[in-house]
Amino acid sequence: MAERTRNQKNAMATEDRDLQHVMDSPQGRRFVWALLETCHIYHSSFTGGSDTFFREGERNIGLQVFNRINAVCPKQYGIMQAEHRALLKRNEQRKEKKGQNNG
Numbered sequence: 327m328a329e330r331t332r333n334q335k336n337a338m339a340t341e342d343r344d345l346q347h348v349m350d351s352p353q354g355r356r357f358v359w360a361l362l363e364t365c366h367i368y369h370s371s372f373t374g375g376s377d378t379f380f381r382e383g384e385r386n387i388g389l390q391v392f393n394r395i396n397a398v399c400p401k402q403y404g405i406m407q408a409e410h411r412a413l414l415k416r417n418e419q420r421k422e423k424k425g426q427n428n429g
Contacts, residue, residue, distance in 0.1 A: 342398045349395065349402035352409065358395070359410050362388050 348354035362368070365388025371381035395403050 342394075345394060346399050346402075349399045349406070355402065355406040355409060358391070359406055362392060364388075365391070367392055 367388040
């Protein structure tokens with residue numbers, strides 16, 4: 327039993343290091359942000375129909391990833407948010423510029 331607990335702790339520590347590694351790169355943070363968006367953690371999963379159950383399953387997985395990030399590398403989550411906001415701002419500026427050029 328003690329060996330099993332030790333093996334589980336070792337496996338979790340390895341996963342934590344892996345997550346830290348992913349979150350240390352801009353590419354990894356972009357991937358994780360897209361994953362969390364795909365899991366609808368930033369939106370309600372209620373649809374009024376049976377799709378709600380499926381979306382709740384997706385959201386549950388996303389929330390587990392979100393919670394793990396906040397436990398292991400919360401600073402990287404903040405960096406990821408800032409990078410995403412910057413991306414949205416750049417995209418908005420491109421749209422505005424494109425609109426000005428077409429007008």
